[in-house]
Amino acid sequence: MNIEHYSIFLITTLLLVMVPGPSAMVASAQGASLQSKKAFIGVLGIASADIAFFALSATGIATLIIASSTMFMVIKWLGVLFLIYLGLSVLFSKSPAIKFDGQKTDGKAWSLYTRGLIIQFANPKALMYFSALLPQFIDPDKPLTQQILIMGFSLFLADLLVYSSYAFMGSYLAKQKLKSWAVGLINKTAGTALLYTGFKMALLDNRHP
Structure with missing residues (x-):
């Protein structure tokens, strides 16, 4: 794999992962509530x-899914409904979804893992992104499997680095004992961001990945 192509792929992927979204909010929320390595x-x-x-x-399955209007619509609307549900829950919950009161809570490992998995699966835009991105960096004259493994491992490391940073940020803010109005503002912003993401996802068109 050409080192220049790999560098562009890595930078593009890092920028994509760094953009704040529902997954970043979940990572921050778990970091704030757990304040431990368990948020990982x-x-x-x-x-x-x-x-x-x-x-x-x-x-190549992604291309087939995107080409199938029915399959894409099912994935998209499940994601839209889930994000809107989360957004409304955050906005109208009596207790803040992201707590910065400095008090640690605990959570079952499977529940923490599943929540992170579901929130990311709820965004089919990632499927469209990778489907459009990968062909741009594949060198047909070099071993395909090796290139896929290198890019996949790089994506995995980028996710761990960026979202761990969001979790650490959540933990740090929780230890600062923020005032109630600041906590409320953060939660309202998070809820609004989830709703906005859900509505934007509703406008996704599989004809233009």
Whole structure:
């Protein structure tokens, strides 16, 4: 794999992962509530979903899903409904979804992992992104499997690095004992961002990946 192509792929992927979204909010929320290395389990869930999307794209299944209006619509609307549900829950919950009161809570490992997995799976835009991205960096004159493994592993590491940083940020803010109005503002912003993402996802068109 050409080192220049790989560098462009890595930078593009890092920029994509760094864009704040529902997964970043979940990682921050788990970091704030757990304030321990256990938040990394949720990050693993997010990264696992991206690897699944990557694998689908690499095997060509993503192209088939995107080409099928019915399959794409099912995935899209499940994601839209899930994000809107999360957004409304955050906005209208009596207790803040992201707590910065400095008090640690605990969570079952499977529940943390599943939440990260589901929130990332709820975004079919990632499927479209990888389906469009991979062909641009594949060198047909070099071993295909090796290139796929290198890019997949790079994506996995990028996810772990970026979302762990979001979890750490959540944990750090929780320890600062923010005032109630600041906590409320953060949660309202997070809820609004989830709703906005859901509505934007509703406008996705599989004819233009």
